[in-house]
Amino acid sequence: MAVAGPGSVELGFAEEAPAWRLRSEQFPSKVGGRPAWLSFRNQLPRKNEFYSFEPPSENRPPDAGESVCLQLQSGTHLCRVCGCLAPKTCSRCHQAHYCSKEHQTIDWRLVHKQTCTQDQVDHTVPDHNFLFPEFEIVIETEDEIMPEVVEKEEDSDIVESMGETPEEELDSMAKHESREDNIFQKFKTHIAHEPEQILRYGRGIEPIWISGKNIPQDKDIPDCPCGAKRIFEFQVMPQLLNHLKADRLGKSVDWGVLAVFTCAESCSLGSGYMEEFVWKQDVADTP
Template sequence: MAAARAAELGFVEAAPAWRLRSEQFPSKVGGRPAWLGAAGLPGPEELACALCGRPLVFLLQLYAPLPGRADAFHRGLFLFCCRAPPCCAGLRVFRNQLPRKNDFYSYEPPSEDPPAETGECVRLQLQSGAHLCRVCGCLGPKTCSRCHKAHYCSREHQTLDWRSGHKQACTQSDYLDTIPDHNFLFPEFEIVIETEDEITPEVVEKENESEIMGSMGEALEEELDSMAKHESKEDKIFQKFKTKIALEPEQMVC
């Protein structure tokens, strides 16, 4: 029998800005999405919450290539959510992918060394030429009617940026190099993937069993039997999930 593949866990860590750019093919939480290319990017309609209609906010992305697929050698999965109370729903997942040989990135893996230019400037234009929204980093088909340089995904984000300073400074030549924080985005961190330490299910079950019996030593045996009989399939799945998470409490992707 073939050995089971070791599980991989994801942990969030602070990282320099250059490591979270598209050309590094990052997995990350928060900030603006690091799209691979313009083809197939979701538009404003797709990024509107189905419940409240407000723009969804980028939550995280995972680099999930498919080496066996020529068209998905580079592949990113992007998760968006609504963070406007009392809604806070509307999860959406999008895929963005490219073949290994493409017009935007090197055929070879990206360098682990920082580039000569390591500034914190946010890139709001893909290498394909597509413009992105100044507020959320998604496709920006709308532009400011005064400067014609600032791009937005929706009127709501254009209004937000206008009130946050674009009204006074949009005609300044260096203004577009500075992207204000509108508190719309989540804090940005890199997702670091590590291989889970090998722990056999038998050991985990025995450890959990000892903990349960230790904390419930005074419970009657028939009460435990009754609880077991009425345990639902969902309870068993949730218990298995908690057992798995307890091995690495700080993980956020598994």
Template structure:
């Protein structure tokens, strides 16, 4: 996933541990958790765009997918960022943003990134190349600054208070240590690289003839009972859910399915959006499924 301008195609994503430098912006990562690895240094969403629509508190960064579109000059580098609100009762709040750049830009080399990183790429960087500062808690734009030391930035009053309580109060009087003391605020999701592998296309006719014991493995009697139920008359809802379960069972450790322009595999027959339910892009084009 670190290859500059790499187009994903169609594949499955698996979470793997990775060195910190592989998950920084300059490596164009696809990853889950941690702080967002922004591509550009301008046009990033501010605190208002990253607040829960119900309670107004900051959303958490969930994952990003590096999905280059080399055929579009202004999207040679392209990242899609997904944010969510992880606390009840607002767990359904989701927000997606796109961040992209042409291949020739002010921030990255025209050539693919080096596989021999500089030592500083292991540390957390909370300042963009444009000079904009990022929140110490979540890694998003941080317009608020500490009124005492004027060296620490946060995105919101909530994160300013959290940071103060969990370390900045002690470090504030020692500004020479501020860049090196970033406590665990228990706000970020655990960070992993998402490695994309091509999915083998298995037609339903082929799957029916194969030995299901290899597919279900240790999933036990529960899945066997579900497979037995497939022989009985099914409702539309049951068929949709069973199709999802059967497809996922082929690679149960997958956490992401990528396929720009393909049809999604629905988990339920309820509330499947129709074309009229999906708003057009601000440019007027129809939106398509991506992951």
């Protein structure tokens, strides 16, 4: 993902893409499917021991088959079901790797029961009907909108819809207008010109909240293990739920806003992946 300039916002949109473009060697911006594991946390010089000096090709590589990568270059094994780190192995063949007993059970029932005694590892991993649909995240810069124009348009719509509403009723409605309503309406107005956005990236800016409830204070955001403050970097929007078809799950996931806070110093403490902080804000009841 390209880093937005100071004060600017990059918007992410979900688009279908061929599987080879979403592999780790293509440095993908993606959502769903298996993780595209990289060999670093954030920054690397162009010349490094992990990746080619030249950027990845935009053309389909000749070896782009449908096989699933189940092992990283470091030798770390990945779960056959979800693609996460897999510290567990099948006790019979010691060739199939899993993140948990639950995922081993899923794979055993579907395919591994028939292939467990084979001498070679089976790299043809079936669709376990477990993962979310996979999409590429395409990035665009948010267009400027004049707040004055938006407000005037909204005011005009309100006047037209009110018609000959008595003044007493207008006063009563005004009294019931709450901060919660204002924040929700501001959220809807802000995304109205690009309603399909699933992500907003703007390091160091303020997120747009969907509710007046459960907005974090500075004390609620823990510091990075390096000691630096964490700052807002991007937020995941509720529109993503439609693409993931999460409402079809028995126990559905849900959110209004997922705000991600990362180290202000972009530290390189330790090696590998570093844990960042996510603040989940749900959608409050609104009229």
